[in-house]
Amino acid sequence: MTILIIAEHDNKSLKEITLNTMTAATQIGGDIDVLVAGENCGSAADAAAAITGVRRVLVADHACYNGQLAENMAALIETLASDYSHIMAPTTTSGKNILPRLAATLDTSYFSDIISVESADTFKRTIYAGNAIETVQTADSIKVMTVRGTAFDLSETNGSATIEALSTVTDLGLSSFVNEELAESERPELTSANIVISGGRGMQNGENFSILEKVADKLGAAVGASRAAVDAGFVPNDMQVGQTGKIVAPDLYIAVGISGAIQHLAGMKDSKVIVAINKDPDAPIFSVADYGLVADLFDAVPELEQAL
Amino acid sequence: MKILVMVKRVSDPNVMIRVSADNSSVDLNNVKMAINPFCEIAVEEAVRLKEAGIASEVVALSIGTSQSQEQLRTALAMGADRGILIESEGPLESLTVAKLTQKVIAEEQPGLVILGKQSTDTDNSQTGQMLASLMGWAQGTFASKLEIDGESINLTREVDSGLQTVRLSMPAVVTCDLRLNEPRFASLPNIMKAKRKPLDIKPIADFGVDLTPRIKTLMVETPNERQGGEVLSSVAELVEKLKTEKGVI
Known part of the structure; x- marks a missing residue:
């Protein structure tokens, strides 16, 4: 071989x-x-x-x-x-x-x-x-x-x-590179981070992701998002965790305001420890979470940041 | 310019599937079927290009079982002009699908082929790339923005690190990512109208493509199920558990 x-x-x-x-x-x-x-x-x-x-x-x-x-x-x-x-x-x-x-x-x-x-x-x-x-x-x-x-x-x-x-040059002339807009972040990359905190539709808008970022900065975590949050235009696609985004398996995954659609679980269910924070006690995310917190994320997340 | 857009029939992505009892496949009996969501985005983009006066005709192609006519009718109701179904008995490998499509392209001569970036059943993300290779064309995968400028395309791609813009010569193959557009709902009058649009059904044997599978599926199994854990009463309890029980923070 x-x-x-x-x-x-x-x-x-x-x-x-x-x-x-x-x-x-x-x-x-x-x-x-x-x-x-x-x-x-x-x-x-x-x-x-x-x-x-x-x-x-x-x-x-x-x-x-x-x-x-x-x-x-x-x-x-x-x-x-x-x-x-x-x-x-x-x-x-x-x-x-x-x-x-x-x-x-x-x-x-x-x-x-x-x-x-x-x-x-x-x-x-x-x-x-x-x-x-x-x-x-x-x-x-x-x-x-x-x-x-x-x-x-x-x-x-x-x-x-x-x-x-190698001296081979295989320029087919079919396509050319124009430019790249890189997502600038001081945080670790999603796919290699030890801790990931992700937000879903429950975050309500893009600005509210700042409360996740504060927790991420204390934990040295990466920030991700569900497809629903990306679809709603809250955050860019490079943050998407799931079947059609990135697959992650960190030591700790914190899902905030994420209901737990099949396609999101596909991207994170191999994480070692999963925490779910959601105000809906029936959200499917709780069925895969090691620890669940039924709470309003706008109370629980700042409290979590303070406690760290 | 004619656009060829590809449509795949898949199980409804919101429905949880089950592995068959003999571990040979996924049991799709009585499972609700749908158009692959990324194919829907592809159809929408093609129809918008026609509405913008850039495309002259939108041809929807599906390669699959007879029931795939339903998904082609969905594409026609969204605004595609006509449909082609290459009828097969069972599932086909992506490379075979690409080879069959190559034959359709030789006949139809489209200037652009648009596909979804992946189908939600096999999760491969490969047919578009394979087709571009067989045609010797440029490929623009995971597209979130497409602008046609004369004989070339300015295409923005969703990449792991952010966004990449490339310029592609035409004809080309484009595969769609989520944010390219939001597909329309077909209106009832358009659904009725779609029933009268031409849909050509062609037997797969007519294409002279070797259908022998190259990949053998030895087993299909259910992954280890994760068990739900405990619901905690406070943030303080959560932090304590993460520190002492799991040692992850």
């Missing part, structure tokens, strides 16, 4: 979810290479070389990989694919954009968001908003997949892999 991991990075640094993907690759076994494609991405490549167990880091540094455009990225990976039995990327908007395109180019199977490696050709993944888990297998010679970060531990980073520059 020879595995290629597509690194998740912002040119300057490697995203932690790459290390979860490395653990999944290690469970398959064999030689593992990492591809870092971007523009001026040398420091991300250095970080990838430090992942324990990586054989080689392949670096494609060119303007046409800025913004990780799926067309150019899939074309680049296609030039490398014949050397590999598995091509893996973290389940992120980037991985989900690039790898299905690659799989079709290679005419091979694609597994989306795997949660377990059963063997080199068999994997588990969730369907129907996490209400069922399927075990799937393929005989295709190249297996392409994205990997759910929260389902695998972080790999260690005391390695020193060789770094090789």
Whole structure:
């Protein structure tokens, strides 16, 4: 087995979810290479070389990989694919954009968001908003997949892999990167935070999320939201936790003013401890919460902040 | 410009499904079915582009069982001009769906294909990307804003870190995220009108696409259920429990 991991990075640094993907690759076994494609991405490549167990880091540094455009990225990976039995990327908007395109180019199977490696050709993944888990297998010679970060531990980073520059430039000219509006936050990222506090429709508006932010700042937590809160325009989509947003599994998840729709539970029910604060005692969120507080969130949340 | 919009029949996303007793599949008997919510956003966007005078015709395509006609009628009631159903016996893999769609594109020659970003049953998020690859077209996934400017599209994408804007050459494939638009409710007169719009049913065998599954489902199981815990009476009690019982703060 020879595995290629597509690194998740912002040119300057490697995203932690790459290390979860490395653990999944290690469970398959064999030689593992990492591809870092971007523009001026040398420091991300250095970080990838430090992942324990990586054989080689392949670096494609060119303007046409800025913004990780799926067309150019899939074309680049296609030039490398014949050397590999598995091509893996973290389940992120980037991985989900690039790898299905690659799989079709290679005419091979694609597994989306795997949660377990059963063997080199068999994997588990969730369907129907996490209400069922399927075990799937393929005989295709190249297996392409994205990997759910929260389902695998972080790999260690005391390695020193060789770094090789790729001279291939696969600029298809189909698309171009215009700009990026990054959500600025001093808080930890949602998907890697140890504590997440999320608000739902019960927050009533975007301004009221400030009471969650105050608690988050005391706990070193990330702030999330339900789809209802995003749909209502309270907060941006990058805060969405759920089937159609981000999947999180922190040590502590605090759901505030969230009823607990199926699609929200899909994104957080693997959290270690779940706390629900909701004034409706019949809200479904209480059926998955370790601790429930039936209370008006506008009383309970400030009180919680004071108590911390 | 013609727009092809894809529509999938799925179980109602608000209904809790059950795994079949023999752990071979999800039991969809007597489960309420619906149009995949992201497909609804795709139809809405296509219809708006027609209303804005940018598109000349909106063709809705579904690939699935005969009952998928219901979801195509929903698309027609929302404003699509005509429907095509490629009728299959059972579920198909996304790559097969993309290959069948490729054949429809060869015939229909649309300038833009719009799909949902994922379906709420298999939760894959892959058909649009695969289709763009097979066509050799640009792809704009997870779209929250779409502006057509002559021969190209300015597309804003919902990405993990915020928003990304890309420029795509046309023809292209676009997949919709939640905030692209709010789909309309079809009015009763439009539902009646939709019944008379053309809906072409084509047998899947006519397309010459290999339907052999590449992925074998070995088992479908129910995840470990989480048990509800205790309802506490005060914030003070909650903080105490989190500190001492669980040690998470």
